[in-house]
Amino acid sequence: MKKIDYETVRETALALPNVEDGLSYGAPALKVNGKHLFVRWREDLDAVVMKTTFDEREELMAADPNVYFITDHYLNYEYVLVNLKTVSRETLTDMIRRSYTLALGKKK
Numbered sequence: 001m002k003k004i005d006y007e008t009v010r011e012t013a014l015a016l017p018n019v020e021d022g023l024s025y026g027a028p029a030l031k032v033n034g035k036h037l038f039v040r041w042r043e044d045l046d047a048v049v050m051k052t053t054f055d056e057r058e059e060l061m062a063a064d065p066n067v068y069f070i071t072d073h074y075l076n077y078e079y080v081l082v083n084l085k086t087v088s089r090e091t092l093t094d095m096i097r098r099s100y101t102l103a104l105g106k107k108k
Contacts, residue, residue, distance in 0.1 A: 004084045004092060006041045009048050013039055013096050031103075038103035039096065045071075047081040050099040054078055067091070078102075 002008070006028065013019050013030045022031040030039040040049040047069075052060070057080045060068040066086045074081070082095055 004087060004089060006043070006048065006084070008089070009039060009041075009084070009092065009096065012093055013100070016097070016100050019100070032100060036103040036105075038099040042081060045081060045083075046085055047083050049074070049079050049081055050095055051102040052078055052080045052099065053102070056080075056098075 010021070010028075010030065014021075016032075018033050020031055020034055022029045022034070022037075024037055024040045027043070028041040029037055031037050038051045042049055057068070057070065057078070060080055061070070067083050069081050069083065070079070071081065082092065084092075087095075
């Protein structure tokens, strides 16, 4: 089984419509239509930051704290960190799609 890394995240996300590589505070990121951030690489944590809602974030962290977490920086932002060492490929793909949808502002 191939290790999940940022390149895995990137390839999965770039398959979605209108996704482009970008930067967020100097780190590799993925954006929809060049402006809606939905994934940011946190190399120092071997994790990606993904768009979510406050309610979903709490549910995710409670359900699987080995995969989902936040740092103090993200307390007031609707983002969650996803640990690439512990997330499954299926879960990661679902999270990328969800983050993408939220970044576009669509309700699903």
